[in-house]
Amino acid sequence: MASATVFSKAQEAASFLQGRLDPKLQKPKVAIVCGSGLGGLADAVHEHPRREIHYSLIPHFPQSTVQGHAGKLLFGFLGAQTPVVLMVGRLHYFEGHSIEDVTFPVRVLKLLGAETIILTNAAGGLHPEYAVGDITLLNDHIFLAGLAGQHPLRGPNADEFGVRFPPLSDAYDLSLRRCVHTAWQQITKSKTRRLHEGVYAYVSGPSYETRAECRMLRQLGADVVVLTPVPRGDDHLLQSSTTSHLADILNEGKANHEEVLEAGRLAAEDMQVSQTAFPRGLEIND
Template sequence: MLNRVKDDAATLAAEAAAFLRDHFRQDSIDLALVLGSGWASGADHLGEPLGEIDLEKVPGFSKPVVSGHGGRLLLVRTSGGRVAAIFTGRTHYYEGHGTAPVVHGVRTAASWGAHTLVLTNGCGGLNPEWPPGTVVLLRDHINLTGDTPITGPTFVDLSEAYSPRLRTVASQVDPSLPEGVYVQFRGPQYETPAEVRMAGILGGDLVGMSTALETIAAREAGLEVLGLSLVTNAAAGLSAGNLSHAEVLQAGRDAGPRLAELLASIVGAL
């Protein structure tokens, strides 16, 4: 049964990649990006446009259900001459469809030939020195979903889940970028103050509802991963106000111009 699930996921990713090869007339890509909350504004500045398609038209994908997430796949040629596929939306684990749809984009990119994956997200911050608008390089994660996209006896080394080489490249582009540990919760509810304190005790600096499961699938597929988090708010219990998705979206809009410039510079250097 587990092997069949694994085979079905691989087959669907291969089908999606074949569809995209035909649609874009592009045999392979070099890298892929997943743009999370606050990051989609930079999608049109990442390189020379080569085409686009609505994600829901691609096998295995569905229309994003979260406000602030786009629903397009863009193909561009970066300033460094790389061909990049840009996913402007993602499926979240809390949507209740299991892990396979969450990581389908990652597996499709790998099947299409990508060797590098850039994952971005909006998150809550635990470090008071990182106000909303701060971009943090991920050096590690803690997966608190209680789940994994890997099935069967597939033992993937996550010692360097987030590539030291890619983090060095990003740091050379912007030496002010701090590094931190991202904690993925299941969602969709925001974390309680007690859960945020727990995340800090465990070693977390950032909390959110994405990225870790995608990173696991990417490392299984042999992709190098660069993770970038936008702090959109102080995590629960660390500020006077309550949390809201509107606050997350506004923080992304406020940071939009800087994110677009930073992401274009990093992608051009990969």
């Protein structure tokens, strides 16, 4: 797509949204993308003012088709009156969308005024010390699809959105990460859920990764990967275990989308913390 086309389409979508929003909601400060099972974060948004707009109504906006992704934008306020927009339902490359379409909503959010974006998703732990339901704060990533040429910035550059060669050595803002650690200490009510920092590996899906692929990603330095639990099972077990025991071992490492949604739902409940997701003193500033 030509840069003018990308920019003009995003402008049209942003203008459509602003024309249907209360003036107080037209310039969200923070955008939050809710991943699988995390749509419950919408419950933390204040009741008034508040506006929901389905993706199907927005010009040029791709549609979400995956279970657990409602497919709507939610505008409102969080915590100490922080104006936000939530993408309740992510878009995925594996649904058949192009990389350009998957990233199109982020361009629209930028034109709406959002300067900070919080991305969430249900990911699988590769690090042996991570447990199901733990929170991982990303400090780096491995974009395998991008390294292979499936990159959202491939083609003519949309100069209105940024430079041709953006540096990514500091893609995950240090001050925001500090803010998360401070907020976690102040507002978490979980006795068992832990917060880690780690490296995220992106693979395209929709099949869950094989055990060999998980081992490879771990060796590359990844701590989490999209939607995949920690695999286990050693060769010697094949020689000494019964059929029933082996089935239990295999099931322990097998991916299950229902479990992904449930883990995300429970994490969202802990993250909601009534109306104090952005407590005073931790307000995200320009």
